[in-house]
Amino acid sequence: MTGAFPQKVKSILFVCLGNICRSPLAQAAMEEAAKKHKLDLQIDSAGTGDWHIGQPPDPRGQAAAMAGGVDISEYRGRQISNRDFLEFDMIVALDHSNHDDLMAMGGDGPAHISLMLDHVAGSEGQAVADPYYGGDQDFQECWSILRQAADALASKLR
Ligand code: 4NP
Numbered sequence: 001m002t003g004a005f006p007q008k009v010k011s012i013l014f015v016c017l018g019n020i021c022r023s024p025l026a027q028a029a030m031e032e033a034a035k036k037h038k039l040d041l042q043i044d045s046a047g048t049g050d051w052h053i054g055q056p057p058d059p060r061g062q063a064a065a066m067a068g069g070v071d072i073s074e075y076r077g078r079q080i081s082n083r084d085f086l087e088f089d090m091i092v093a094l095d096h097s098n099h100d101d102l103m104a105m106g107g108d109g110p111a112h113i114s115l116m117l118d119h120v121a122g123s124e125g126q127a128v129a130d131p132y133y134g135g136d137q138d139f140q141e142c143w144s145i146l147r148q149a150a151d152a153l154a155s156k157l158r
Contacts, residue, residue, distance in 0.1 A: 002103070002113045009089045009157050011042035014116070015102060016094040019047030019077040021132050023094060024057040025143050026116060028065050028072045029150035037154040045075070046084065048101045052077035060136050064143040085109040092116050092153075095127035116146070119153040 014026035023045035034041045055077045056062070065072045084091065085106030091113050093099035102113050117123040128145060131138035 002107060005156065006089050006112045009041070009112075011088045012044075012090045012092060012153075013080070013084055013088040013111075014043075014045040014092050014094065015048060015080055015098050016045075017047055017049050017098060017130070018052045018132065019045055019049075019079070020052045020055055020058045021061050021130060021139070022128055022142060022146070023047065024072050024075045024077075025061050025065060025139075026092070026094065026128075026146045026150065027075070028070045029143070029146040030153065032070060032147070033150040033154035036151070037158055039154055039157055041157075042088075044088075046078050046080040048080055048098055050079045053079055058132070058139070060131070060139040061143070063136065064139040067140070068143065068147070080105070082106070085111045090114070092119075095130065116149050116153075119156060120149050121152070123149075 014023040016023040027043055027045035030043045057072050057075050062073055088111050091111045093102050093115050099115055116128055117126040131142045
């Protein structure tokens with residue numbers, strides 16, 4: 001995690017590798033948590049890679065979110081850009097590799113960079129496992145972990 005937790009957070013970007021599995025689910029979970037905690041936040045997601053630009057989230061992730069009543073079918077993959085490091089107050093990585101890539105791109109900039117699970121008491125420093133090569137249950141677990149983590153992050157931002 002870089003520096004102190006920012007004072008007033010207005011925008012958060014969630015970043016994984018492909019922007020089709022974990023970070024769209026993190027974005028959706030945070031949008032739900034922001035509603036619940038009455039936070040006015042700009043929330044988005046991106047991938048460090050470029051393979052899935054313009055593509056919808058993985059159907060297994062869409063199904064996991066839909067089972068919780070959240071429709072992410074309109075989300076589209078995009079790749080992180082240098083501008084994101086100026087536009088977002090917080091950039092939240094899903095795993096260590098994403099975190100390393102973010103630090104290399106913008107670690108000396110104004111955005112606060114952290115791991116998603118840094119915001120969950122007792123899980124600091126841990127990665128959210130990539131469900132891409134897994135099955136439906138891995139996506140359901142991922143969604144469940146991300147909902148809890150988003151709720152914990154939203155509680156910190158109140
Ligand atoms: P994500 O999962 O980083 O959670 O979106 C992946 C999606 C696609 C690939 C790898 C991970 N891929 O190699 O295409």
